[in-house]
Amino acid sequence: MGTRLDSPEAQAAEVTERLFETYPNTTISLDFSNRLELLIAVILSAQCTDERVNKETKDLFATYESAAEYANAPQEELAEALSSITYYNNKAKYIREASEIIVSEHGGQVPDTMSELTELPGVGRKTANVVLQHGHEVVEGVVVDTHVQRLTRRLGITEAHSPQKIERELMELLPREGWQDFTHLCISHGRETCTARNPDCSECVLEDICPSSKLDSETDLASNEAW
Template sequence: MGTPLSSREEQTAEVVDRLHEEYPDSTISLNFSNRLELLIAVILSAQCTDERVNTETEHLFEKYQSPEDYAEVDEAELAEDLNSITYYNNKAGYITSACRTIVEEHDGEVPDTMSELTDLQGVGRKTANVVLQHGHEVVEGIVVDTHVQRLSRRLGITEEERPEAIEQDLMPLVPESEWQQYTHLLISHGRATCTARNPDCDDCVLEDICPSSKLDGDVDLASGESW
């Protein structure tokens, strides 16, 4: 078993430093070319891999190019266009509703505040954080996806369980200048090494400071790659 550092602040700082060295080019893996495409991609990514989302949006973004396109399409048609995405029927409803609101209340522009974004159907704080950070260059918090949730707990940085509580716990620990990158670093490490069911502790750059290292039966409930 690894030996965690003496405080959560030290633990967090060391984790960030090591992961920066290990993944110097870590960034968002969803493909998009504008704010609307980003919003759609993030909604679709819930409980679905980014790889699958990118495959689907390649043709989706050719067919639908404006909020009006999504707002006016028959929901069943949009759902059919999304049928390889998990929960595609629900997500089709979220997207058409959100885009109607964007057209009717925001002059066709994706909102740039947390409150306005989370008022959109299907948009929670996690999704809003991603859109703000990568669409508007506004960093208000830390995106807590399944990887961030799993690794932050395994590394002893937080004991919270719910994403919202984890975010609030992380924000005082992670320097504000690292709030955006913290997510990308943990996602990269979660995909490459610290996977949900079979973490490769022997090949982990954090093994010696990880309190969960080599624990038997360490199975996590979160196994997706969603934002």
């Protein structure tokens, strides 16, 4: 108990297999109906729950329907519409300025390459990876968000801290066809069980292979008492 498999590859594979049984249909939980809406929803999701983003984008997407409309909207008007979202001033600015570039340089269409996406203000590797995967069906990297970062570290799959380094390691450890699923498995498990504050290790299907399990002392005590 409380150990992990002998290599990061084996650990990652076992984690994937077990979480797949637990969350067989996990996928993106942001609401969107086109690539522009996807891009905006992902920008808004930074340090904010998807549930809240979905709540606010319902009206937003009904009000603005093209990159040109976002580009021409007064920033204060956008910020007001986003006022219950984290960092709403920054995000209103990102959305408006990214939309300007999408109109002026990409014919009003959300670009489909990593370099073009990350040139947009407010779009880093994480956001670009999500847009590529779910908007363009291009899997160029592994989406490393706060859940993937927390779980891979707790599980002993990586010891890196920066999302960029964790992504590079995961790209080495995981088969490419599993990159997209791995992210959503981590997110689902991170929300339901392996939470940031009080992880519910007693209900965790990975408890016996998790070096961070807080049940170690209890388990040892129980096995001692059994004798």
